[in-house]
Amino acid sequence: MTYPGVFITFEGPEGSGKTTHLRALAAFLRAQGYPVLTTHEPGGTPIGQRIRQILLDPSLGVLTPRAEVLLFLADRAQHVAQRIVPALEAGQVVLCDRYADSTLAYQGYGHRQWPLDTLRDLIHFATQGLWPDRTFLLDVPPEVGLTRQGEAPDRIEQRTLDFHRRVREGYRALAQAEPARWVLLDATQPWDAVQEQLRAHTLALLRTRFPQPPASARRG
Numbered sequence: 001m002t003y004p005g006v007f008i009t010f011e012g013p014e015g016s017g018k019t020t021h022l023r024a025l026a027a028f029l030r031a032q033g034y035p036v037l038t039t040h041e042p043g044g045t046p047i048g049q050r051i052r053q054i055l056l057d058p059s060l061g062v063l064t065p066r067a068e069v070l071l072f073l074a075d076r077a078q079h080v081a082q083r084i085v086p087a088l089e090a091g092q093v094v095l096c097d098r099y100a101d102s103t104l105a106y107q108g109y110g111h112r113q114w115p116l117d118t119l120r121d122l123i124h125f126a127t128q129g130l131w132p133d134r135t136f137l138l139d140v141p142p143e144v145g146l147t148r149q150g151e152a153p154d155r156i157e158q159r160t161l162d163f164h165r166r167v168r169e170g171y172r173a174l175a176q177a178e179p180a181r182w183v184l185l186d187a188t189q190p191w192d193a194v195q196e197q198l199r200a201h202t203l204a205l206l207r208t209r210f211p212q213p214p215a216s217a218r219r220g
């Protein structure tokens with residue numbers, strides 16, 4: 001299924017710069033006249049926000065891994081149906097902070113509890129087969145990403161460094177396996193340099209998808 005809009009996701013380990021870069025790219029694209037929706041997982045809908053609270057609250061005790069992956073997927077199913085697909089149908093540029101590849105990288109490569117094919121089947125069920133047009137991998141070693149985090153570690157960040165290394169390698173393997181969708185960026189570079197590359201890649205993609213420049217750009 002193709003939509004008039006464009007679906008772009010941001011992936012990478014903790015502290016790689018997903019949220020700050022997504023916000024800056026959204027502001028840049030809006031200034032260019034593109035209609036942009038920014039969103040994130042988990043918690044991109046009101047129901048998803050409740051699910052996110054469960055996922056990230058260490059005080060609730062041990063969340064069993066099967067329940068964890070199903071909660072992430074419940075959040076995603078709601079998010080796709082309620083927010084992402086309607087925006088794509090309306091022709092918007094959807095910038096999403098984490099999506100299905102996070103499930104493969106964390107639950108698949110990080111925990112190594114299920115084969116990737118099992119996870120892909122579950123993801124397909126949750127998303128009805130919606131994959132991004134482009135995925136940016138902000139690649140950093142976990143030592144760098146985790147030291148950029150200022151706040152107390154949440155449930156996920158408390159996991160071992162080995163877990164985070166597997167997540168990073170998982171992301172790199174996913175990007176390598178599907179180079180037409182992924183753009184791998186070295187996120188140890190200065191923030192401005194990374195943002196510059198994100199803008200260039202995104203504008204090139206949008207020019208192929210929107211034959212006419214956006215209205216405000218035509219006026220200017």
Ligand SMILES: Nc1ncnc2c1ncn2[C@@H]1O[C@H](COP(=O)(O)OP(=O)(O)OP(=O)(O)O)[C@@H](O)[C@H]1O
Binds near residue numbers: 021192
């Ligand atoms: N290339 C960079 N160089 C230096 N600092 C950076 C760079 N990229 C991001 N940072 C800083 O690292 C911190 C974490 O960035 P950000 O919150 O965007 O990461 P994130 O990938 O969204 O993390 P999380 O997975 O925890 O949500 C921020 O303070 C940000 O300014």
Ligand SMILES: [Mg+2]
Binds near residue numbers: 018020097
């Ligand atoms: Mg973030």
